[in-house]
Amino acid sequence: MLLTVASATADKVTDVAMVGDPFRFFYRVFKVVSKAETEEAEQRVRNARMYLDNYTADADKKSLRRAEEELVRAVDLFPGSAEAHSMLGTVYTIKGERNRGSQEIERYKQILEDRRN
Numbered sequence: 001m002l003l004t005v006a007s008a009t010a011d012k013v014t015d016v017a018m019v020g021d022p023f024r025f026f027y028r029v030f031k032v033v034s035k036a037e038t039e040e041a042e043q044r045v046r047n048a049r050m051y052l053d054n055y056t057a058d059a060d061k062k063s064l065r066r067a068e069e070e071l072v073r074a075v076d077l078f079p080g081s082a083e084a085h086s087m088l089g090t091v092y093t094i095k096g097e098r099n100r101g102s103q104e105i106e107r108y109k110q111i112l113e114d115r116r117n
Helices: 035-054 062-077 082-094 098-116
Strands: 012-020 026-034
Touching (some): 026 035, 035 062, 035 082, 062 082, 082 098
Antiparallel strands (some): 012 026
């Protein structure tokens, strides 16, 4: 089992992410995320929302691709962003990548459940 633990400093927050393998087992991974990374991730989610708002099925897939790029980077920066995982799941589903979409939705649900506990 892969488990990485990092301690938090005054300007950092500890975040929990789920990492899956091909057999659908998930491992908890702890990552220290700086406030700057969190803010950049939030900005990337806002950018992705703008791209998705401009997306139409008849248009080229440029807006969808840009939204995906922003969301993947947002998740890399801040794996605990429920909004980023939810939106990324939507993007993958629109692209026809249902397995990847459902994995992102499961991560979204797990983050929300962790926040409740």
